[in-house]
Amino acid sequence: MTLKNTIQTTLIFAFCIGFSFGCKSKKKVYTATDVQNELMTSVRKAEHHRRKGKLDKASQELLATGDKILKDFPQATLRFKTVKRFLSTSVKIGNLCLDRGHELQQEAVSNKMWKMADVFKNRFKKHQEINGKIRKLLPELKKAEVSAKAEAASAVQPEGTSPRPASTTSDATEPARPAGPASTDDDPAPPIIPEKGDDLPPIEDPKS
Secondary structure, X not given: OOHHHHHHHXXXXXXXXXXXXHHHHOOOOOXXXXXXXXXXXXXXXXXXXXXXXXXHHHHHHHHHHHHHHHHOXXXXXXXXXXXXXXXXXXXXXXXXXXXXXXXXXXXXXXXXXHHHHHHHHHHHHHHHHHHHHHHHHHHHHHHHXXXXXXXXXXXXXXXXXXXXXXXXXXXXXXXXXXXXXXXXXXXXXXXXXXXXXXXXXXXXXXXX
């Protein structure tokens, strides 16, 4: 092999290695819209598989997406209501996996049915593990959304500003009206009590 061929081979080899490492190091960038769409698509796919009687596929879909919530999606792209909807579906599918496992175990007449029962029971345990971690994540998402809304409100009306005074164009000689009971139409609206997590999806069925 000539020197020229050796140099060319070395350059090509170095280029291939650099290109390979460059592809591996490139990480996908997620936006909030992308993540919300992916979560809702996953929920719809899981519900579709469940209605078709394909519980195994529904479980696989949700477990894969749940893993991405915990490992891939940046927390800033997650929204409380969307994640709670995903969690509710995952809890339901997980419990259905447990029920299917018990049914197969009771009706088992072969080793194959016993193995399938174990598969669904293990799926339930995986759902439990992932759902438990997502449940712990929800309060942080709620706090972040409340904080963002408070910051937006303070930007519109700076803290310490007083409301605009009533109009003074009326006749100054008009006698003052006697004080009376405040109109119910002007009563302030009741305070909005933030969600405390009481309406979150129930914890998975404890029986295993």
